[in-house]
Amino acid sequence: MYCIKALASPSYFLWRSTFARNIVLHSGKRQPGALRDPNDYLISPSGIKYSPIKEVSKVPEASEASESHEYSGSPEEIQESLKPIKSYFHSIDPDLIDKNQISDKLLLQILTHKSFSHGHFPYSEKLSVIGFKFLKKTYFINTIHQSLQKPIDQEYFTNSKFKSFHNYKNYNFLINEFNFADLFRKDKINFLSVSNLAKISRSKQFSKILFWKPTSKRAINKDNDTIYAEVLKALIGALLLSKGAVYTQYFIEKNLINPLGKKN
Template sequence: MQSIINKPVTIMAYEHTARGLQLRNLSKISQTRLYTINHHNTHRANTHQRLTITQQQHYHHHQQQQQRSIVFVRGQRVQGLIRDPSEVLSSDGVKYGAESDNLAPLKNYLSSLNLSTKIELPDELLLQIITHKSFAHGSKPYNAHISFLGEQILQLCATKHVVGKSKNLDAIGSLAHRIMWSDKLLAAFAESKNIDKVFFCKKALPGGNIDKLYKPKSIYSTITSSLIGAIASKYGKNAAEEFIEKELIPAYKN
């Protein structure tokens, strides 16, 4: 029986070696040795399979550890934690909403206008005028689209004004022409009329410091341009042009 087990067999097979998987001539290796090799290869395969399963379990466990278990944090901002929703929906300490105190600056200004058409805008539109797209991650109706409409009408009126004044088409594109819809002028107009007292936006400052007195012109200029766009959307282009000619252009001259 011993001689049968140790009888050489003729076979070519792959074997795991220190140099990797190699094809070897096993014709002079006994069946006992061949069984040992096959058993070793099977053991390596099972070990690799168990290792793969262990790695997957470790990966899923690591993913579960990365999930946030804290919804928000109150008080001073902590990096990496979600903010309190009540803080997200506030700007400079003013809570977002169509409350009378929030809309009072715009309503008071519109009631003082001396135009051929009495301008009365709904509260939802007034709130949209004073809401920038940077506020609350753009989750609330913001003024970007009506601001764009107002800018186009303002550029048209500015072109009519400079051409009618100089009787020369070379004035189009000049500094005097372009400054009429510049962020600096529009932001200064909003401040002079006190319609920027309540404005929902996010101010990005170096180091994360927030200064209530800091008013980025590129953001606060949208109050004026969106007001023009809102008037045009409610009362038409002619009413918006009259507003520009009687309110904005005189402010530009001064």
């Protein structure tokens, strides 16, 4: 009888009209069946808050009803989390950021690893695959073009490439003056290794702003080379798909290959 009275009362109908679904977000330790508060887990290992950029819903009315618990960051939060990567891009080429040639959404995707939030948000895996293939191709072409220098002076013989007679013999089997044997040099092979790419990624401070989920607290302090290398590959992939091969090749040669070449 009590239930019937409650349902028949005007306050019940008022409640139904204002609240479609009552959702309580749980924070703290995980509880079975409880929805977790996104503010609790959408945080990078270094403590930066993840603020997803939500597209305008294609069916606004329906999505409001069914996905009222969906988390979406405020514009200020989004800009705050993208600051480090934007400043890096700005230092390379101011037009990239000033003229919005790379969207905020793509920038965030570069920094998001597949492990973050169970792949719910756009992540960088596919970008890194195409990015690495392009990096490899560009690096190989760059390497064989470096072998184009003709032997005209003493400096050529003092180059490590021709110190031994064995390597000199390879010179006699150049193809259109390109020395393909250079690709097997140790320093050339090492450039494309995961550890070297991770090293570059760390030097560009990407590791601090990366969104990923470590398996444990100990894992944060480990090398995690694969994850850091993937950011760099994804960055190249994103540039390739948005700006084209010519610009990306210029980017790789200017920022990745040549600075290292000078050090060597």
